[in-house]
Amino acid sequence: MQRNSNRPLVVKIEKIIEETPTVRTLVFSDEIFSSVLPGQFAMVWIPGVNELPMSVMITLEKGKGAFTVRKHGLASTELYNLKVGDYIGMRGPYGNSFTIKQGKLLLVGGGTGLVPLVRLLTFLKKTDEVTILIGAKTKEEVFFEKLANQLLENNKHQVIVVTEDGTYGKSGLVTEEMEKLLYEKKFDAIYTCGPEKMMHKVVQLAHTKKLHVQASLERMMKCGMGICGSCCMGEVLVCKDGTVFDGEYLLSNKEFGFTHRNKAGILENY
Amino acid sequence: MKPDISTKVGPIELERPTMLASGILGISLEVFSRLYKDGAGALVTKSLSKEPWDGYPNPTIIGVKAGYLNAIGLSNPGAQYFAKMIESNKTVPIIVSLVGSIEEDFTFMIKQFENVKILGYELNLSCPHVEKVGLEVGDDPNLVRKIVKSIKSHSKVPIIAKVGLGSSDYLETVRAACESGIDAITAINTVRAMGIDVETTRPLLSNKIGGLSGSAIKPIAVRCVYEISSKFDIPIIGCGGVSNWEDAVEFILAGASAVQIGSAIGEKWTDIFSEINNGISKYMEKKGFSNINEMIGIAKKF
Numbered sequence: 001m002q003r004n005s006n007r008p009l010v011v012k013i014e015k016i017i018e019e020t021p022t023v024r025t026l027v028f029s030d031e032i033f034s035s036v037l038p039g040q041f042a043m044v045w046i047p048g049v050n051e052l053p054m055s056v057m058i059t060l061e062k063g064k065g066a067f068t069v070r071k072h073g074l075a076s077t078e079l080y081n082l083k084v085g086d087y088i089g090m091r092g093p094y095g096n097s098f099t100i101k102q103g104k105l106l107l108v109g110g111g112t113g114l115v116p117l118v119r120l121l122t123f124l125k126k127t128d129e130v131t132i133l134i135g136a137k138t139k140e141e142v143f144f145e146k147l148a149n150q151l152l153e154n155n156k157h158q159v160i161v162v163t164e165d166g167t168y169g170k171s172g173l174v175t176e177e178m179e180k181l182l183y184e185k186k187f188d189a190i191y192t193c194g195p196e197k198m199m200h201k202v203v204q205l206a207h208t209k210k211l212h213v214q215a216s217l218e219r220m221m222k223c224g225m226g227i228c229g230s231c232c233m234g235e236v237l238v239c240k241d242g243t244v245f246d247g248e249y250l251l252s253n254k255e256f257g258f259t260h261r262n263k264a265g266i267l268e269n270y
Numbered sequence: 271m272k273p274d275i276s277t278k279v280g281p282i283e284l285e286r287p288t289m290l291a292s293g294i295l296g297i298s299l300e301v302f303s304r305l306y307k308d309g310a311g312a313l314v315t316k317s318l319s320k321e322p323w324d325g326y327p328n329p330t331i332i333g334v335k336a337g338y339l340n341a342i343g344l345s346n347p348g349a350q351y352f353a354k355m356i357e358s359n360k361t362v363p364i365i366v367s368l369v370g371s372i373e374e375d376f377t378f379m380i381k382q383f384e385n386v387k388i389l390g391y392e393l394n395l396s397c398p399h400v401e402k403v404g405l406e407v408g409d410d411p412n413l414v415r416k417i418v419k420s421i422k423s424h425s426k427v428p429i430i431a432k433v434g435l436g437s438s439d440y441l442e443t444v445r446a447a448c449e450s451g452i453d454a455i456t457a458i459n460t461v462r463a464m465g466i467d468v469e470t471t472r473p474l475l476s477n478k479i480g481g482l483s484g485s486a487i488k489p490i491a492v493r494c495v496y497e498i499s500s501k502f503d504i505p506i507i508g509c510g511g512v513s514n515w516e517d518a519v520e521f522i523l524a525g526a527s528a529v530q531i532g533s534a535i536g537e538k539w540t541d542i543f544s545e546i547n548n549g550i551s552k553y554m555e556k557k558g559f560s561n562i563n564e565m566i567g568i569a570k571k572f
């Protein structure tokens with residue numbers, strides 16, 4: 001029987017990986033969700049609680065999918081607190097994906113925004129030269145550094161961690177480090193996902209150097225499939241036209257970097 | 271000569287017969303402009319209430335066989351905020367959908383749009399999953415009479431009533447609206463329905479019960495349009511499961527002057543409007559119809 005991708009597919013959590021004191025990766029078995037495109041997401045049902053959009057995380061095992069969740073408000077905390085053997089449901093995969101370029105690539109991510117970037121790494125060619133900038137507030141919030149190095153083993157690569165308080169790696173904002181890199185090196189493409197203010201800066205920096213840049217965005221999502229309208233940003237629907245957009249388009253959209261809509265559809269500032 | 275696909279829904283003139291249904295993508299003026307450019311003849315907003323509403327927690331919409339179940343809970347930014355958001359509108363044919371439970375709710379909301387360019391209002395008398403509004407109003411013909419009369423006396427633009435299948439005879443709601451001076455009827459809203467996940471044994475929607483939309487309800491909606499058009503002399507907008515030009519034509523033949531498209535946008539995206547407009551046009555050419563009016567309700571002659 002053909003599966004209806006818009007109805008929650010319910011699976012059991014098989015494994016939980018502690019990434020940081022507030023971030024966990026939940027692993028489950030499913031062929032379709034094990035092989036989605038970089039940038040695609042699922043609507044994840046936490047039975048009895050809520051349903052949240054989540055980027056689909058990679059695993060190193062065949063036939064397995066995962067979500068990496070940071071505990072934040074009520075719903076994400078309930079998801080974070082689930083145990084091995086508990087059920088989650090998922091609809092999708094939804095959304096478009098990053099356009100994969102070749103050559104010298106720069107990836108800039110922060111927090112769970114690293115999830116689609118890590119998946120992107122698995123789509124790159126061995127000949128690509130990859131630099132990945134990982135931003136975090138402080139040392140204990142850094143994750144995926146080892147995984148990124150492992151995935152890029154066979155590439156010429158550099159994984160640079162930047163913490164705001166300087167407790168690990170370089171000190172400062174990840175975008176300050178990016179600015180320095182842009183002076184030293186040439187890049188063929190830049191990809192970013194993370195807090196919107198960070199992505200806005202990344203896109204602006206890339207734009208001044210006329211570099212190809214794409215960002216994967218977040219907005220309030222209810223349906224995830226281009227019906228309800230809650231994820232609108234100007235004239236685009238982030239769940240369907242995105243979540244990945246070209247930097248050039250984003251700079252022409254007056255909401256990018258500044259405003260998003262709440263559950264009622266009222267614009268709020270970032 | 272190319273057939274003319276413009277249409278009239280009573281006093282409302284549309285360049286094209288395909289409208290955006292309420293609650294679908296209808297949240298910003300920029301999205302409306304885009305859909306208008308993409309071929310929609312008019313755009314119905316999300317149903318607005320007096321105060322902003324967050325709606326129900328997710329899951330609020332899921333797919334089922336041949337359609338969708340939703341219980342969004344009428345999330346909307348409120349009439350006042352929405353009116354401000356679209357006040358710069360000059361060219362886009364917007365119909366404002368309103369939901370409320372008493373006359374005063376509606377008069378307050380209409381006041382907000384006094385100086386905004388809109389084509390008309392659509393009263394949502396048929397939301398199947400929110401208490402005290404929608405169907406609960408639609409199921410009470412006396413309340414419908416009071417509300418429609420009051421809005422008619424305050425509004426400068428035409429008023430459409432959107433009906434659905436509630437617990438009383440929907441044709442009585444139509445009758446009450448017609449007798450109170452309504453300009454047109456939209457039929458139908460979603461149909462009360464639910465889904466349960468067998469693995470967790472839980473209802474799928476957070477509100478448990480929601481409304482069914484999409485292809486699954488099209489034959490029901492066609493029947494309602496046919497019934498209303500057979501019993502009342504009132505312009506009708508057909509809604510429910512339109513996903514291609516044949517569906518649209520079917521509604522017109524049953525008695526609709528225009529159609530609204532909702533769920534199918536999720537699959538065909540915004541190209542759906544021009545695809546259906548072109549399909550209707552080709553059908554008219556083939557069949558020798560020169561305008562939409564010649565086709566409205568002709569299935570009734572059999």
Ligand SMILES: Cc1cc2nc3c(=O)[nH]c(=O)nc-3n(C[C@H](O)[C@H](O)[C@H](O)COP(=O)(O)OP(=O)(O)OC[C@H]3O[C@@H](n4cnc5c(N)ncnc54)[C@H](O)[C@@H]3O)c2cc1C
Pocket residue numbers: 041051052053054055056067068069070071072073074075076077112115217218219220221222243328
């Ligand atoms: C495409 C996409 C991919 C995402 N991927 C991940 C991921 O891989 N890992 C991860 O931890 N988080 C991810 N998020 C964010 C996640 O969906 C939640 O926003 C976040 O976990 C907070 O939810 P909460 O309900 O716990 O917080 P709350 O305290 O209830 O809300 C805090 C804020 O979270 C946002 N939010 C809440 N509900 C939603 C919703 N339904 N849709 C969008 N934003 C919402 C709003 O901005 C809200 O103000 C993603 C979001 C999107 C849109």
Ligand SMILES: Cc1cc2nc3c(=O)[nH]c(=O)nc-3n(C[C@H](O)[C@H](O)[C@H](O)COP(=O)(O)O)c2cc1C
Pocket residue numbers: 227228291292293294316317331338340342344367394397432458459460482483484485487509510511512530531532533534
């Ligand atoms: C997610 C969603 C939200 C809706 N919100 C509203 C609403 O706010 N007001 C309303 O009158 N109808 C609402 N509807 C009903 C639609 O306007 C339409 O009547 C129904 O979906 C049938 O048409 P369709 O099969 O083309 O979707 C909603 C439907 C969906 C799927």
Ligand code: FES
Pocket residue numbers: 220221222223224225226227228229230231232237238239240295
């Ligand atoms: S989340 Fe519903 S349209 Fe994007």
